[in-house]
Amino acid sequence: MLNNAVLGTIQLKGSHTSENIAAELKATQTKWNFPTPIATTDNAANERKAYEINKWERFGCLGHKINLVVKNSLGVSELGKLLGKARKMVTFFHQSSSITDLFLEKQKVIFSGQSEQEQLIGHKLIIDVVTRWNSILYMLQRLNEQFPVLMALANDPSLTKHASTTMKNCIFTFEEQTVIENLVSLLDPFEKATTIFCADKTPTMHKVLPITTKLLRIIEISEEDIPVVRRVKEKMQEELNRRATSDKITLLGCIMNPFTKNLDFVPDQRESAYSYLREEVFSNFMEVDIKKEKCNDERTCAKDCEPESPNVETELTEEGKRKIASPQIIGQPCKKIKSADTEEWLDDVVCTGQSVINQGSVAEIELQRYLGTKIAEGDQVLSVLEWWKKHECFFPRISKIAKKYLSIPGSSVSSERVFSLCGQIVNKKRCRLCPKNVDLLVSLNKNMAYW
Template identity: 25%
Template sequence: MSRDGRVPHAANLAFTFEKMLQHWGIDRSRVHVVLRDNARNMVKALNDINLASLPCMAHTLQLAVNEGLLSQRSIIDMVKTGRKIVGHFKHSPQAYSQFHDIQEQLGQPRKCLQQDVITRWNSTFYMLESLIEQRRALGAFATEHDLPATLTMHQWGLIENVLTLLAPFEELTKEISSSTATASDVIPAITMLKRLLEKRADTDFGVGTTKATLLEAVQRRFSDVEKEPLYMLATVLDLRYKNRYFSNEVKDQVKQELQTALQRETSSPPEEPAAEASMARGPDPEEASAAKKPCSLLFSVHDEILKEKTEVEQQLASPLSVQVQSYLSEAPIGRSENALTYWRINKDKFPALAPLARAYLSAPCTSVDSDRLFSLAGHVADERRNRLSGDKAEMLLQA
């Protein structure tokens, strides 16, 4: 959006992209993919200048979950009541002081309720989670003090079922928001989500309409991911997934795309050695430890899919090239392992595929990590530090 509040025209965005590439001396052939939001003007701008692009998965997931939450009146009313309760404490320090006293009397730690933000669905998840955690303290508070609204027994049960329903979405949002998440995670994640939403559960009581709407929204908004070559190649070149997540009808197309990309790569001049740095990058220690934590629901589907697809894959396998066939016969690595680390170690074993992996696994699946960087930069270089040089600002950001 421009400074005067107007939405830029696609032609203006396209011109800005062209100017940016020229200013930084970036050859168009080296732009693998541009990550964008779902705005039509942005999609058209990138199409007009022939730059491949992918939508931010987190943004699309936000739209899908919002559709689900807004599809059922009882859930809308429950969320509104929860917001009124949280808002009461946020606007009254005295009420919070009394609430903390009650928490201490009950032997609970002093905690505040989570306020949600409409533009972030998972903040609503955390708000409901905090209400459930403080249910006993809120009940005790309501017996002695006035609240603008109270939750009924049915609404408390509804909160628990909504949290169970949205837990896989929250788990996935954290997963794809890490700096090590790539475009290869999109197809497997959507496949796992759809399978979970198709299953019936005891906790579906009261949230059936929301669950059906969530499934429909995920299917519709991510309907083309399995057919998108950029996602296809990223997934098949990630040894955690390979071609196990593709339907039988699409597997032959995936292999053909891989073979075509392989031929294109071998006929083009080699890339500069500096690009090796991106392949050698391992996962951040903190993120790696977080990724190894057991995932109770969503990612348990991963093992199911690998077991189901093994026999089918062997039956359908057809010789394309020795290198491609040899790679596809490799056993998958664990989900918590880093695919780029695998390719760094095995680049001599698969010399033609390794450059492809470096290119297609370099693209993130969300803009969350870059948004964090811009937010951090905004705290470092502000109106009070407007004379800070670019070099010093970069040093502060890396510190």
């Protein structure tokens, strides 16, 4: 798969038009001799168009999708006043060191002597950042956590008139505090989901469908929801259903996880997923190496021969299940490989002719065996990659599909981290580093753990 960091670097060059991005992508593929890639990018229109031009598959970063879902959902009018008060409160503390000192003193008075709350002493208020939705969650969590301290400080007679007025205008009422508590509980699962699929060293594509299903269940509207939270949930449902729809890559990534291959949590999509898998298996089953032997000067020499693709006819039954007809293998008879302990005297018997193997039947059997295999209790301690390493020999064709789709990251966070690292390396005091040295430093930082 084409590395996301490479894709991001390509997009920084020259114009950002779709045609230029597509040309840069194609040139990079040719230069590095990449196979046809499936890459994860953000959801910008010019990037989507660039992949359409090159006729490459792409997956829209789930991190960007969730960011847009949450930001658009928090834009409802009912929350504008609350978030405005929260930002004004935090900004006031950041601009006044004396108020911050009083805030820390109140923490010691209120939280001291309580083992569970002593760890809250020293926590400062957090301001949100426009480009990161989870910073809104962190800001609200900290305000919710420090609400008793803020209430005590707002009624402190030692405050100046200006500070007292600002605090009383920005402090949440008890009704608003209830809204904040409910909002924090609603946003917390989105933060957990973001943390899961932003992993660098473990596959994440097989988790995309379970994560989106989990989030859809969490934002189901309940009769107990207060009006503001109900409005936010409605907006979240609308955004998530529009942006995080299941596609071929998502379904194949999930079905390549042997622990979730039955798709019990989304039974309505099971038939589509199995259809995609069947197409992949039968379009790639000839990639499994077949050893043949050719005769040269009356001496046997083993050589790999790529057989011609068999003619496989498919038809769709009334039930919508795909059946594979008996394939006809096309090719000239050639010498076969013999074992090392087979005498030459038997060459005319075992090393001539051609065995006709119904590759379609073999692939279908492997497919059915994979879908029907139960997970052993001892395999529960294995990760997805460890399971495939252990069982690869039993599913040679499907394991190739697993490598293809499990290697696709669920988000483009890895490349964003590379850009952040470059910004830390190239600073005002190190502004004359040549590009080659920057590349080496970034490569060392990202790969030292593997050496």
